[in-house]
Amino acid sequence: xxxxxxxxxxxADEPSHPSSGTYVKIGLVLFVLTALEVxxxxxxxxxxxxxxxxxxxxxFVPLLLALSAAKFALVAMFYMHLKQDHRLxxxxxxxxLIIATVVILALIVLEAYHFAFARSG
Amino acid sequence: MSDHAAAAHLETSTGLDSRKLAxxxxxxxxxxxxxxxxxxxxxxxxxxxxxxxxxPHEVWKSPSGQVFEPIIEIPLVTLGTAxxxxxxxxxxxxxxxxxxxNRRGLLTWLAATLFCGIFFVGMQVYExxxxxxxxxxxxxxxxxxxxxxxxxxxxxxxxxxxxxxxTLWILGLRGKLPAExxxxxxxxxxxxxxxxxxxxxxxxxxYLIQ
Numbered sequence: 001x002x003x004x005x006x007x008x009x010x011x012a013d014e015p016s017h018p019s020s021g022t023y024v025k026i027g028l029v030l031f032v033l034t035a036l037e038v039x040x041x042x043x044x045x046x047x048x049x050x051x052x053x054x055x056x057x058x059x060f061v062p063l064l065l066a067l068s069a070a071k072f073a074l075v076a077m078f079y080m081h082l083k084q085d086h087r088l089x090x091x092x093x094x095x096x097l098i099i100a101t102v103v104i105l106a107l108i109v110l111e112a113y114h115f116a117f118a119r120s121g
Numbered sequence: 122m123s124d125h126a127a128a129a130h131l132e133t134s135t136g137l138d139s140r141k142l143a144x145x146x147x148x149x150x151x152x153x154x155x156x157x158x159x160x161x162x163x164x165x166x167x168x169x170x171x172x173x174x175x176x177p178h179e180v181w182k183s184p185s186g187q188v189f190e191p192i193i194e195i196p197l198v199t200l201g202t203a204x205x206x207x208x209x210x211x212x213x214x215x216x217x218x219x220x221x222x223n224r225r226g227l228l229t230w231l232a233a234t235l236f237c238g239i240f241f242v243g244m245q246v247y248e249x250x251x252x253x254x255x256x257x258x259x260x261x262x263x264x265x266x267x268x269x270x271x272x273x274x275x276x277x278x279x280x281x282x283x284x285x286x287x288t289l290w291i292l293g294l295r296g297k298l299p300a301e302x303x304x305x306x307x308x309x310x311x312x313x314x315x316x317x318x319x320x321x322x323x324x325x326x327x328y329l330i331q
Contacts, residue, residue, distance in 0.1 A: 027210035096149040100156030107160040
């Protein structure tokens with residue numbers, strides 16, 4: 001038996017996707033978040049960064065990662081339709097993402113430990 | 122329509138379309154692929170001993186006395202990033218038009234997506250050429266090697282996406298992408314969005330974080 005439904009049936013059975021207006025709004029939010037990322041960089045480390053910018057430096061990386069995570073979530077939920085589609089698809093993205101995050105953190109910690117150990121002799 | 126009701130019409134072991142399940146599995150594996158490249162970059166970016174370094178606003182002097190100017194051009198990369206984000210919007214609008222059977226809308230938004238994708242690839246080619254002229258190659262230092270491998274693999278993914286979408290645009294132009302076959306575009310669009318979300322991570326990690 002054919003593994004796929006007929007195209008007509010498949011198209012008709014698709015869960016309803018957001019409207020074009022929603023897509024445009026999400027696009028504008030993504031653009032604003034990107035502008036905030038670059039603005040934050042210029043304000044904190046740019047050529048004309050002032051005293052307030054220097055004071056923000058300890059929060060720079062967490063803020064940037066939060067903005068990046070927000071953009072990632074918006075694209076995945078609305079443009080990739082994970083908000084409407086079957087939960088299995090969300091699982092197929094989220095489970096590897098968790099492993100990926102653990103791999104990145106583990107390697108950073110391992111390398112930091114290596115350098116601290118190497119420098120201390 | 123609920124997922125269960127939709128699944129009831131699909132005669133597969135999961136009740137889901139196999140092609141869509143395959144692309145999501147592929148995307149999951151790609152997450153791990155890019156995670157290793159990002160880790161590699163983060164671990165090695167500050168261990169260079171010669172040649173230009175990663176910091177965009179700092180002039181760096183090597184132990185041998187060589188002075189290296191900053192090489193990363195944030196305004197250009199920001200423009201590329203914005204266009205890649207907009208391309209995600211354009212491809213989803215193309216998909217909405219394909220699902221409605223609006224061929225003109227499909228072709229217009231898909232062409233806009235292709236324009237953004239081609240601009241992004243062009244931006245990367247310019248950036249890589251600029252870096253090589255400034256003395257940073259794959260062999261110069263660990264920063265160069267990890268930078269070129271990470272952004273190069275992403276650029277390759279964008280190029281593959283451009284070729285895939287161009288193929289669908291030609292099919293649409295010939296009238297071979299009707300509403301019933303919109304899943305073909307949806308699968309390509311999922312790949313394109315993934316390429317976009319990878320850049321959403323790479324952009325701050327490589328270009329903004331000091």
